[in-house]
Amino acid sequence: MLKVGIIGTGGISAAHLRGYLDHPQQCQVVALCDIVPGKAEARRAEFDLPDARVYADAAEMLAAEWLDLVSVATPPDAHAPMTILALNAGVNVLVEKPMAPSLEECDAMIAAAEASGKLLGSVAQNRYRDDMASLKEVLDSGLIGTISHAQINSAWSRSLPYYDLWWRGRWATEGGGCTLNHAIHHIDLTLWLLGRPRAVTAVMSNAQHDNAEVEDLSVAILQYDRGLAELTSSTVHHGEQQSIVIQGQHARVSQPWSVAADRHRPNGFPGGANDQLITELDAVAAAHRPLAKTGHPGQIGDFLAAVAEGRRPAIDGTDGRNAIELVTAIYESAIERKTVDFPLQPDDPYYRTGTLVERAPHFFEKLNSVDDQAGEIVVGGSAT
Incomplete structure (x- = not known):
């Protein structure tokens, strides 16, 4: 025991x-x-x-x-x-x-x-979710071919009082905004599903929370060897419609589960659905054995x-570090207005503790600070 x-x-x-x-x-x-x-x-x-x-x-x-x-x-x-x-x-x-x-x-x-x-x-x-585990199995099957494009929407909804808790909304104590503390779930899933990108270009803003120093919205473009991925991190999206859509060489798959595959005419234009491939992909997803917990x-x-x-x-810790590396690159790119290559090196200023506190913009100053907040943490409809 x-x-x-x-x-x-x-x-x-x-x-x-x-x-x-x-x-x-x-x-x-x-x-x-x-x-x-x-x-x-x-x-x-x-x-x-x-x-x-x-x-x-x-x-x-x-x-x-x-x-x-x-x-x-x-x-x-x-x-x-x-x-x-x-x-x-x-x-x-x-x-x-x-x-x-x-x-x-x-x-x-x-x-x-x-x-x-x-x-x-x-x-x-979130790796221990049946929908994400089945998506991983579909990608690992190789049926969709090489990855062309992915859209990852880490959409969360938080109102102003969320950032009143004493440690939230400050670079020094929260470490960042929605990119670090909300999209970290989808960032880990992105790395698990697609691997580490070659480079990232990003922008960020504070669109709706004028009581927080940190960002409540960021958009990043991840560059892979040939494909691209778009990652949106947010605490300003009503409805929290979170999704992962992956376009492959032969088909598109997504969670919530959806699949599409085109046949093409000799001139390159689409010529109807590839029903056989769709059936095969649906079968891989359906064959997923539900996780015990x-x-x-x-x-x-x-x-x-x-x-x-x-x-x-x-x-393990390396997996956690990999997610922080991508978050760090997004922040560096957005703050310095440049493309950031992987892997980040120890001589990169953003590798160090404290650089974000020194260099990150204060979109707004934190107005309120409470020691505690009553009520349950509500973690969203499809991603916790």
């Missing part, structure tokens, strides 16, 4: 707690930590964990408890120090998205994992198994 601790008991910690409680034969949550008085106690009561001990200091918790792993579910600026603290204490770590605001911090986290011999996982729970419970189940078996988790 693996012993689990939670560092940070804000909104997203509920998803982690539900995930661990969904595996009662594999683990037990024994400790909760939060610097805000009463917050960890409230989570303990909410999830009926009377035997779990509560701490206000992570170092104290790590020294007092015999833990096999911790979830780091703090605001983003604390992800790196809390992760490194736990790894150095000999504890495996699953860190919530985004892994960290900078590549420098990501590399320090990965180095700490390697030095300690412990596992580092980065949350990317989805979302956070699915990823947490794999991480628990990885700790127990001493193997690499399905989504």
